[in-house]
Amino acid sequence: MHEWECTGFFTPEIDLDKLKKKGKILVIECPQRIPCDVCREVCPTNAIIMEKISDVPTLNEEKCVLCLKCVENCPGLAIFLLGVEGEKGYMVVPYEFLPIPKEGDEVKVLDRKGKEVGRGIVKEVRMGDTPLVKVEFSPDILKEARGFKT
Amino acid sequence: MPRIREHPILDFKWSERKKIKFTFDSEEIIGYDGDTIASALYASGKRVIRRSFKYHRPRGLFCGIGQCSSCLVKVNGIPNQKACVTPIEEGMVVESQGSIPSAERDLLSLLDALELKHGIQYEKFLGPKFLRPLYFKLFNFVLGSGNVKEEVPKVKFSEGYYPEKEVDVLVIGGGPAGICAAKASAECGARTLLVEERDRIGGELLKQTHKFFGSRRYYSGMRGFRIADVLSKELEKSGAEVMVNTLAIGYLDGKIGVCRDEREFSLVKPKCIVVSTGATERTLMFENNDLPGVMGAGGVQTLMHLYGVKPGEEALIVGSGNVGLILAYQLLQAGVEVKAVIEILPKIGGYFVHAAKIRRMGVEILTSHTIKRAVGRKEVEGAEIVKVDENLREIEGSERFIECDLICLAVGMSPNIEILRQMGCEVVYIPELGGFVAKHDENMETSRAGVFVAGDSSGIEEATTAMIEGEIAGISAALKSGKGRKEHEERREKLKMLLEEMRDNPFGERVVIGKKKMWGA
Ligand code: SF4
Ligand code: SF4
Ligand code: FES
Numbered sequence: 001m002h003e004w005e006c007t008g009f010f011t012p013e014i015d016l017d018k019l020k021k022k023g024k025i026l027v028i029e030c031p032q033r034i035p036c037d038v039c040r041e042v043c044p045t046n047a048i049i050m051e052k053i054s055d056v057p058t059l060n061e062e063k064c065v066l067c068l069k070c071v072e073n074c075p076g077l078a079i080f081l082l083g084v085e086g087e088k089g090y091m092v093v094p095y096e097f098l099p100i101p102k103e104g105d106e107v108k109v110l111d112r113k114g115k116e117v118g119r120g121i122v123k124e125v126r127m128g129d130t131p132l133v134k135v136e137f138s139p140d141i142l143k144e145a146r147g148f149k150t
Numbered sequence: 151m152p153r154i155r156e157h158p159i160l161d162f163k164w165s166e167r168k169k170i171k172f173t174f175d176s177e178e179i180i181g182y183d184g185d186t187i188a189s190a191l192y193a194s195g196k197r198v199i200r201r202s203f204k205y206h207r208p209r210g211l212f213c214g215i216g217q218c219s220s221c222l223v224k225v226n227g228i229p230n231q232k233a234c235v236t237p238i239e240e241g242m243v244v245e246s247q248g249s250i251p252s253a254e255r256d257l258l259s260l261l262d263a264l265e266l267k268h269g270i271q272y273e274k275f276l277g278p279k280f281l282r283p284l285y286f287k288l289f290n291f292v293l294g295s296g297n298v299k300e301e302v303p304k305v306k307f308s309e310g311y312y313p314e315k316e317v318d319v320l321v322i323g324g325g326p327a328g329i330c331a332a333k334a335s336a337e338c339g340a341r342t343l344l345v346e347e348r349d350r351i352g353g354e355l356l357k358q359t360h361k362f363f364g365s366r367r368y369y370s371g372m373r374g375f376r377i378a379d380v381l382s383k384e385l386e387k388s389g390a391e392v393m394v395n396t397l398a399i400g401y402l403d404g405k406i407g408v409c410r411d412e413r414e415f416s417l418v419k420p421k422c423i424v425v426s427t428g429a430t431e432r433t434l435m436f437e438n439n440d441l442p443g444v445m446g447a448g449g450v451q452t453l454m455h456l457y458g459v460k461p462g463e464e465a466l467i468v469g470s471g472n473v474g475l476i477l478a479y480q481l482l483q484a485g486v487e488v489k490a491v492i493e494i495l496p497k498i499g500g501y502f503v504h505a506a507k508i509r510r511m512g513v514e515i516l517t518s519h520t521i522k523r524a525v526g527r528k529e530v531e532g533a534e535i536v537k538v539d540e541n542l543r544e545i546e547g548s549e550r551f552i553e554c555d556l557i558c559l560a561v562g563m564s565p566n567i568e569i570l571r572q573m574g575c576e577v578v579y580i581p582e583l584g585g586f587v588a589k590h591d592e593n594m595e596t597s598r599a600g601v602f603v604a605g606d607s608s609g610i611e612e613a614t615t616a617m618i619e620g621e622i623a624g625i626s627a628a629l630k631s632g633k634g635r636k637e638h639e640e641r642r643e644k645l646k647m648l649l650e651e652m653r654d655n656p657f658g659e660r661v662v663i664g665k666k667k668m669w670g671a
Contacts, residue, residue, distance in 0.1 A: 006496060006497045006517050034501050036363035038366070038371040073371045098485075114511050114513065
C-alpha cells in the first residue's frame with residue numbers, strides 16, 4: 001500500500017534545476033492505475049505515453065509543446081504547468097470554483113493538503129470548459145504550490 | 151432561501167423560471183417551475199417532511215429519487231405520495247402525515263408514551279363492531295399512513311382491456327446502460343422500446359457535473375450531464391422509441407405491464423428484455439440515522455444539480471469511494487463547507503486524483519474513522535465520529551464531535567433486481583458486485599433466455615462500464631430476437647475486449663473477481 005492511497009496527496013520529485021533551465025515544465029500527478037486516457041487522447045503531439053487505458057501516464061518531454069490541452073481536459077485535474085520567469089515562479093492550474101479570479105487579484109496559494117504556503121498574484125485567466133489560471137509567486141514554493149483560494 | 155444562485159458549472163436560469171405557490175401544512179411555500187415538492191420544501195428550509203409511524207420521529211429526504219419512502223406526504227387529499235418525485239403545481243395542498251399541527255411541531259408525538267404501533271388497529275380496539283371504521287380512520291391518521299378520500303376513483307384491474315404492444319427488445323430503465331442498450335439494439339434493426347420511470351432519460355448522468363474518466367469512445371473528458379444530452383440525441387437518431395414517466399410494474403406470461411403517468415396501463419410483449427434498473431443507495435446503522443439532514447449521496451446530488459438547492463452549510467461525508475469524493479468536490483462547488491470525508495477502511499476507496507482534488511481545497515480525509523451517531527433534535531446539528539482499529543472496532547475514547555448540518559452517506563449501492571427476480575432469473579449473492587445480482591454470462595444474458603442485464607443492476611460499477619455493458623446487452627438482445635448481422639456480433643466481441651481493458655486496474659479487479667465468482671456460483 002502506498003502512503004498516498006491513505007492520505008490523498010503525494011510529493012513527486014521535481015527537478016528545480018531543470019525547471020529553471022527550461023523555463024517551464026509539465027507535471028502529471030496521476031500515480032494510480034485507473035481507466036482513463038483523456039490526456040493521451042487530447043494531446044496533439046502524442047507526448048503522453050500510455051499503452052493501455054489503465055496505465056499510468058508518462059510524459060515524453062521532447063514531444064510536448066506545452067499547449068495545455070491535457071491540463072484543461074484531465075478529469076482528475078492532475079496535470080499542472082510550473083514555470084519560472086525572472087525572479088518569479090508560477091503555476092498554471094485548472095480552477096472550477098466561483099468566483100473566477102481576475103488578472104491582478106491576490107490569492108492564497110495552497111499546497112496539496114490545502115495549507116496556505118504563500119500569496120500569489122493572478123497573471124492570466126484562460127476561460128474554457130475548465131478555466132485555467134496562471135498564478136505567480138515566490139519560486140521557493142514551486143514544489144508545494146498546487147492550488148489556490150480566492 | 152438556500153438556492154444555489156451561482157454555480158461554476160451549471161446554470162439554473164432562475165430569472166427565467168416561473169414561481170409556483172403551494173401550501174404545506176397550511177403554510178405558503180414558493181417554489182420554481184421544475185421543482186418537486188421535496189426540493190421546494192427543502193429550499194424553504196423545511197427539512198422535516200413527516201413523522202415516523204411508531205415514535206413520531208422527524209423524517210426528511212433520504213434518497214431524493216423515489217426509492218426509500220422517507221418523504222411520504224398527503225397531496226390534495228391523497229396520502230402516501232412521494233414528495234421527492236411529485237412535481238409542484240400552483241395551489242397544491244400538501245400536508246404532512248401523522249402529525250398535528252405540522253411535521254415540524256408535532257403534538258402527536260406525545261402519544262408515543264402509549265406505545266401505539268403501526269397496525270394496532272388490526273389487533274386491538276376491535277369491538278364494538280360499529281365503531282371499527284372509526285377506529286381505523288383514527289389510527290390510520292394518528293400513525294401516519296393516512297386515509298384515502300372516498301372520491302378517489304379505484305382502478306379496476308380485473309375488468310380492463312389493456313392495449314398491447316409488440317416489440318423486439320424492451321429496455322427497462324433509461325440510465326447510461328439502458329440508453330446504450332436501446333441505441334445498440336435499434337441500430338441492429340430491432341424494434342426497440344425504452345421505458346423510464348422518471349420524466350427524462352439519463353439517470354445517474356444527469357446529476358454529474360464532473361468530467362468523466364474512461365474511454366474516449368464513451369465520452370471521457372465530457373461532463374456527466376452533457377453526456378446525457380448527447381446520448382439522448384443519439385438514441386433519438388437510432389430510431390428506438392422512448393416512453394418516460396413510465397414504470398415497468400411487473401412481468402406475467404411473457405408480458406411486461408407498464409404504467410404511464412400513474413394511470414395509463416398497457417402491456418408490452420417483447421421478444422427480449424434488457425433490465426437496466428440501476429441501484430439503490432445503502433444506508434448505514436448508527437444512532438439517529440433517520441434524522442432529517444442524513445441523506446444518501448445521490449439524494450444530495452439530486453437536490454443540488456437537478457433542483458439547484460443548497461443542501462446545507464456544513465457537511466460531513468461518510469465513505470471515501472468515488473461517489474463520496476466526487477460529492478465532496480461538488481459540495482464545495484455549490485458553496486458548502488465540507489468538514490471531512492470519513493472512511494472506515496485504512497485506505498481511501500476512490501481514485502487518488504479525486505481525493506487529491508479535495509485535499510488541495512483543504513478537505514480532510516479521515517481513514518479508519520466511522521460515524522457513531524448523528525446529533526440533533528429535529529434535524530442534524532452535528533455528528534460524533536470515532537476511530538476504528540484494524541478489526542474495524544471502535545476505539546473507545548477516540549470520539550470526536552463535528553459540527554455540521556448535513557451528513558451524506560456514500561456507503562455503496564445495491565443492485566435493483568426486483569423485476570429480474572420476478573421473471574424467475576437465478577439470483578446469486580456476490581459481495582464484490584454489490585450484493586444480490588442476477589447471474590449473467592459475458593453477453594449479459596441471465597439464466598432466463600432472452601432476458602439481459604446491464605449497468606448497476608448487473609453489479610455495481612461506474613458509468614463507462616455501464617455504457618459498454620449496455621451496448622453489449624443491447625446487441626445481444628437484438629441478435630437473439632433475430633435482428634442484427636455478423637458485423638454487430640463482431641462489434642460485441644470488440645466491446646468485450648474493451649470492457650476487459652477498462653477493468654484491468656485495482657478498481658476493476660474487484661468486479662472481475664465478482665464476475666468470476668458469479669460464473670462459478
Ligand atoms: S501540454 Fe499539450 S503537448 Fe504537452 S502533453 Fe499536454 S496536451 Fe500534449
Ligand atoms: S487525463 Fe488526468 S486522470 Fe486521466 S490518466 Fe491523464 S492525468 Fe490521469
Ligand atoms: S422516496 Fe423520497 S426521499 Fe426517498
